[in-house]
Amino acid sequence: MELSSPITALNGVGAKRAALYAKLGIATVGDLLEHYPRRYIDLTGTMSIADASSERPCAVRATVTAKSPVKLVRRGLTVAKVRATDMQQDLLITFFNAKYTVDSLETGKEYIFFGDFVRRIGGGEMSSPTVISAEERGFIPQYPLTEGLSSKMITAQIKTAITECIDSVQETMSTDLLKKYSLCSKKEALCSIHFPKDEKSLEAAKRRIVFEELFDFSLAMSITKGKTRSTDGKVFKAVSTKPFESSLGFELTGAQKRVIAECQKDMSTTIPMNRLIQGDVGSGKTAVAAACMYVAAKNGFQSAIMAPTEVLAAQHEATLKKMLSPFGIKVGLLTGSMKQKEKNAVKAAVKSGEIDVLAGTHAIIQDDVEFAQLGLIVTDEQHRFGVRQRLALSQKGGAPHTIVMSATPIPRTLAFVLYGDLDISVLDEMPKNRLEVKTYLVGQDMEERVFAFVRKFAHRGLQSYIVCPLVENEEDGLSLEAATDLAKRIAEKELLGCRIGVLHGRMRPAEKERVMREFAENKIQVLVSTTVIEVGVDVPNAVCMVVENAERFGLSQLHQLRGRVGRGSEQSYCVLIAGKANAETKRRLEVVAKTTDGFKVAEEDLKLRGPGDFFGFRQSGVPMLKMADMMSDIALLESAKNAAAELIESDPLLERPENASLALRLNKLLSETAL
Numbered sequence: 001m002e003l004s005s006p007i008t009a010l011n012g013v014g015a016k017r018a019a020l021y022a023k024l025g026i027a028t029v030g031d032l033l034e035h036y037p038r039r040y041i042d043l044t045g046t047m048s049i050a051d052a053s054s055e056r057p058c059a060v061r062a063t064v065t066a067k068s069p070v071k072l073v074r075r076g077l078t079v080a081k082v083r084a085t086d087m088q089q090d091l092l093i094t095f096f097n098a099k100y101t102v103d104s105l106e107t108g109k110e111y112i113f114f115g116d117f118v119r120r121i122g123g124g125e126m127s128s129p130t131v132i133s134a135e136e137r138g139f140i141p142q143y144p145l146t147e148g149l150s151s152k153m154i155t156a157q158i159k160t161a162i163t164e165c166i167d168s169v170q171e172t173m174s175t176d177l178l179k180k181y182s183l184c185s186k187k188e189a190l191c192s193i194h195f196p197k198d199e200k201s202l203e204a205a206k207r208r209i210v211f212e213e214l215f216d217f218s219l220a221m222s223i224t225k226g227k228t229r230s231t232d233g234k235v236f237k238a239v240s241t242k243p244f245e246s247s248l249g250f251e252l253t254g255a256q257k258r259v260i261a262e263c264q265k266d267m268s269t270t271i272p273m274n275r276l277i278q279g280d281v282g283s284g285k286t287a288v289a290a291a292c293m294y295v296a297a298k299n300g301f302q303s304a305i306m307a308p309t310e311v312l313a314a315q316h317e318a319t320l321k322k323m324l325s326p327f328g329i330k331v332g333l334l335t336g337s338m339k340q341k342e343k344n345a346v347k348a349a350v351k352s353g354e355i356d357v358l359a360g361t362h363a364i365i366q367d368d369v370e371f372a373q374l375g376l377i378v379t380d381e382q383h384r385f386g387v388r389q390r391l392a393l394s395q396k397g398g399a400p401h402t403i404v405m406s407a408t409p410i411p412r413t414l415a416f417v418l419y420g421d422l423d424i425s426v427l428d429e430m431p432k433n434r435l436e437v438k439t440y441l442v443g444q445d446m447e448e449r450v451f452a453f454v455r456k457f458a459h460r461g462l463q464s465y466i467v468c469p470l471v472e473n474e475e476d477g478l479s480l481e482a483a484t485d486l487a488k489r490i491a492e493k494e495l496l497g498c499r500i501g502v503l504h505g506r507m508r509p510a511e512k513e514r515v516m517r518e519f520a521e522n523k524i525q526v527l528v529s530t531t532v533i534e535v536g537v538d539v540p541n542a543v544c545m546v547v548e549n550a551e552r553f554g555l556s557q558l559h560q561l562r563g564r565v566g567r568g569s570e571q572s573y574c575v576l577i578a579g580k581a582n583a584e585t586k587r588r589l590e591v592v593a594k595t596t597d598g599f600k601v602a603e604e605d606l607k608l609r610g611p612g613d614f615f616g617f618r619q620s621g622v623p624m625l626k627m628a629d630m631m632s633d634i635a636l637l638e639s640a641k642n643a644a645a646e647l648i649e650s651d652p653l654l655e656r657p658e659n660a661s662l663a664l665r666l667n668k669l670l671s672e673t674a675l
């Protein structure tokens with residue numbers, strides 16, 4: 001058997017199972033060896049029932065004393081109860097839909113039960129734990145699965161693959177690198193990642209694999225990006241931003257001042273700035289961007305700012321106009337929904353240099369817009385844009401300085417993956433005099449009282465948002481907007497007499513913009529909408545955010561929504577109405593209710609969804625990193641980047657014979673990755 005043999009070369013893998021493996025992206029025996037465990041059941045610390053904890057999953061040793069018959073409770077649900085003991089305390093185990101497992105348990109025999117544990121007097125309970133033979137030791141790998149393939153099966157087949165093929169595994173990193181960064185060999189890494197002897201060998205294996213992924217990734221990045229950064233950036237003279245600052249009507253926070261200075265410094269050199277500005281919702285990123293545009297304009301350069309939606313683009317135009325036009329800086333807007341004639345006029349003004357700052361959506365800027373002297377590109381809420389769009393942007397002529405603004409706290413490693421090698425500034429200080437938004441989690445039965453609450457605000461001249469999730473229409477499977485229905489209902493009842501507006505995804509952009517404008521001007525008191533308002537909308541007079549069916553939203557999304565209020569000096573509120581929510585969902589929602597710290601919310605969200613879903617790049621494709629953990633491998637990333645930089649410096653095109661196989665591997669990786 002070879003590493004390149006099809007997976008069917010393994011005993012027990014026929015066409016059917018091969019098709020399942022294909023779903024996991026595994027075609028060959030070699031692929032299987034690189035199918036890494038997602039986690040391990042650690043049996044080095046098996047415990048007695050008395051020692052088990054309800055804080056984290058436990059591996060409990062106990063002997064089965066009795067079994068109830070497997071009962072069919074209702075269609076599709078069977079339950080069986082099993083009693084076990086460790087001679088000191090008792091364990092009551094409930095198994096759901098696990099007839100096979102229950103049947104295989106023998107009374108009088110000892111097992112290890114792994115899973116969540118709940119303490120009861122005189123013992124505890126577990127629900128559908130993983131059953132492991134009492135003889136097992138060490139770490140049991142748990143693999144990413146697909147329906148029809150169990151972790152046990154995969155484990156057995158990997159065992160065979162290792163026995164048969166491990167000797168033909170080639171080392172992929174140079175001896176120098178292995179030595180310099182104290183990495184174990186590839187063979188060792190592969191053996192230990194699947195079947196670690198102990199914690200230490202597991203750590204060593206992970207380290208080696210992650211290092212290599214990050215090393216390859218760093219190399220690929222610098223190769224696709226044309227090796228190094230260009231050095232024909234626009235040099236901006238230092239400009240005092242004092243006049244701009246004192247015209248704002250508020251004092252910039254220390255963090256805003258610091259970040260503006262960091263940007264000014266970057267923009268004063270021939271290396272184009274490439275900076276990520278990260279700040280929680282409401283931290284005042286727009287003012288920072290405006291200050292940089294002010295500097296650009298004073299140097300005779302144009303700026304562009306891009307937003308993911310037309311609503312946001314229009315809002316940026318309005319805000320920037322207010323901030324910059326007192327200085328004779330002309331701000332324009334370009335969006336897809338504008339009439340061709342208007343578009344042409346704006347484009348002409350951008351080309352002639354009459355417009356200094358252009359706000360728009362991404363698609364528009366990518367278009368055939370020509371600038372007279374583009375010096376700075378700002379992208380707002382960037383993680384909504386695809387990787388490809390981003391590259392197209394950075395390749396836009398003349399090496400402009402770039403700023404990316406994001407409200408999502410992005411770990412350093414992941415930022416590197418998403419944006420390449422950029423510098424990060426953090427706005428870690430909220431504007432003063434900002435009151436914390438009070439958040440409440442309530443049930444559906446409270447809806448009427450919530451609307452009464454909203455009405456009171458309207459009577460005081462303050463505004464509210466009511467956000468509904470998208471709902472699927474069961475009949476034709478189309479997604480309907482619940483917003484329209486809800487608006488109709490409350491307009492006739494709870495909010496009778498209030499001025500209500502509706503905003504949803506199916507409206508034409510011009511219509512959306514009109515509604516947003518009316519809301520901003522307080523012509524609309526209550527805005528009922530779907531999540532089109534999620535990012536960036538800024539109406540300081542809005543003080544109440546109601547989210548219907550909050551359980552259907554992601555935690556970070558809820559945090560973003562909450563960030564739409566609490567922007568003025570009034571006490572603001574966020575009310576999350578949970579529809580049918582189980583205990584787990586309630587617990588999740590409580591995270592948002594309990595903290596207003598976006599980093600904490602994001603952390604919880606990341607834990608729940610994993611980075612791929614969280615940042616939405618599963619589709620845009622960064623399959624190079626199977627093992628690297630975006631949250632914690634930061635130190636290793638630094639070393640891997642250094643190692644990659646050294647290699648590129650000594651052999652920029654990877655032409656040396658000793659780098660031939662590396663070059664081959666990178667080419668393969670790059671062709672698989674839609675960068």
Ligand code: ADP
Pocket residue numbers: 250251252253256279280281282283284285286287407431432536538540567
């Ligand atoms: P975000 O970082 O979420 O994009 P914005 O830039 O929209 O935040 O700013 C949120 C609100 O706070 C805006 O109304 C803005 O005018 C205001 N703001 C920005 N900086 C300050 C500050 N230093 N002091 C008071 N208000 C500020």
Ligand code: MG
Pocket residue numbers: 285286380536
């Ligand atoms: Mg914003």
